[in-house]
Amino acid sequence: MQFNSIAFLFFFTVLYLFYWNLPSFFRRPLLILAGAFFYFSFSKLYLIHFLVVILINFFLLKRIEKDSTKLSVTLAVVFNICNLAFFKYFYFLGKVLFQSTGSDMFADLEKKVTVYFPLAVSFYTFQILSHHIDIYRSREREETSLVNYFLYTLYFPVMIAGPILRGKEFFRNIENASPEKEKIYRGTYLLVGGLIKKVLLADSIGPSVSPVYGNPSEYVWWSLLLVGFIFLMQLYFDFSGLADIVRGLSLYLGIEIPLNFKAPFFSRSLSEFWLRWHISLSSWLRDYLYFSLGGSRASALRVYFNVFATMTLGGFWHGADYTFIAWGAYWGIALVLERIIDPNAEEKAGKAGILVSVIRASFVTSVAAVSVLMFRSNSTEQMVELFRGIFTNRENLLLTEMNGAGLGWLVLGLGLVQSEPAFMLNSVKNLESMLYMFFAFLLFHSFEYWPEKLERFRKFEPWLPFALGLITVFLLATLAQDGDGFIYTTF
DSSP states (O other): OOTTSHHHHHHHHHHHHHHTTSOHHHHHHHHHHHHHHHHHHHOGGGHHHHHHHHHHHHHHHHHHHHSOOHHHHHHHHHHHHHHHHHHHHHHHHHHHHHHHHOOGGGTTHHHHOOOOOOTTHHHHHHHHHHHHHHHHHOSSOOOOOHHHHHHHHHOGGGTTTOOOOOHHHHHHHHHTOOOOHHHHHHHHHHHHHHHIIIIIIIHHHHHHHHHHHHOGGGBOHHHHHHHHHHHHHHHHHHHHHHHHHHHHHHHHTTOOOOOOOSOGGGOSSHHHHHHHSSHHHHHHIIIIIITTTTTTSSOHHHHHHHHHHHHHHHHHHHOSSHHHHHHHHHHHHHHHHHHHHOTTHHHHHHHOOHHHHHHHHHHHHHHHHHHHHHHSOSSHHHHHHHHHHHHHOOTTHHHHHHHHTTOHHHHHHHHHHOSSOTTOOBOOSOHHHHHHHHHHHHHHHHHHHOGGGGGGGGGGTTHHHHHHHHHHHHHHHHHOOOOOOOGGGGO
């Protein structure tokens, strides 16, 4: 039941009508039931598992609240990491052990043992751990009720792909939940913007991206480089669109959810990029991993190690493959090099003029575009093939190989019966459409970077949200393509 489906529209409409017509005492239990049903619609097999995990964590939390020792929080961390590691990294660990030992015991584990991947296990693990650790670190320990804890872990808008919530902030927001007109207006804008990003933009880019990543050996070198930038746009539209929809749905329920994207590709340093991209994950890695490793309160070499280790582990969190480890390590090295070469990059960026800012933002975007060549690759072999192709895949590569093999006659023969040159490597399709997508990319970034510019249109409420909604429905009905689910739901 994806957010961009008719089934979800029906589900949320019914929920919304009941939610605000029930006494406030029953609203939280209703949201818990809605979360359980939402999870069940995705993963019938693992709903019981998820509920058991929540109950165990609640008892672990009670222990931390009562006896705030390192042992108490360590038990909670170990339990949740083991739960995540078993389901997410079982096959990867078997692959590593087979490659290391050569033992037949670890060969073809996928055929010997079936382990299903539970929905949202990565996100709910980090969300649960953040609350445990916050309570452990806090001097003022407010007890968390069973109802609030179940709502915190089963809150369906953030369940499949975040943002990763913090307990105290979430509990404060649900206490202030109310059907305010201003929240409804903001929620509508976010829902409209999120659907446009996802359905009209991200899903339209997909057909140009998938063939290149699927068969990099068939594409010319510049297409392999360009597809990194194109997929970066798709990923931004898809994931930030999801974040907008989540915030919009929450505002309809009267609950504020933290911002997860803020014009990341207008960043003027690599460090600033990670303050604007997937903000809830970046801040989680900083607060619970980077600081735990020692943060910046250490020698320069140790700080560099902390940055590298944090980003590498953050990459591994995304998926059980060497491609994600390479992606995280790449970002770790890039951030370390920025600290070494330009230690005051963030401070300088804030004082830069327009031209310098554009150059810096272009550099950050280029670094990110190279990174997603690893992130999007389906396997290590495909990733290596893609990077090798950037240096070797000239347009006439196949033609040269055919002539070298003595098959020039076949090339000449095909040239007589077809208008296009034979045996030339492919290039990215629909480049003109990608240019239009780029203008939309800049437009949405502008809205995020200068949100105050939109305030001038608030005078047209209440009819403006209604008009935008109608326009969006029309566009979705006439222009939308058949799209898949959101990219980040697979993590």
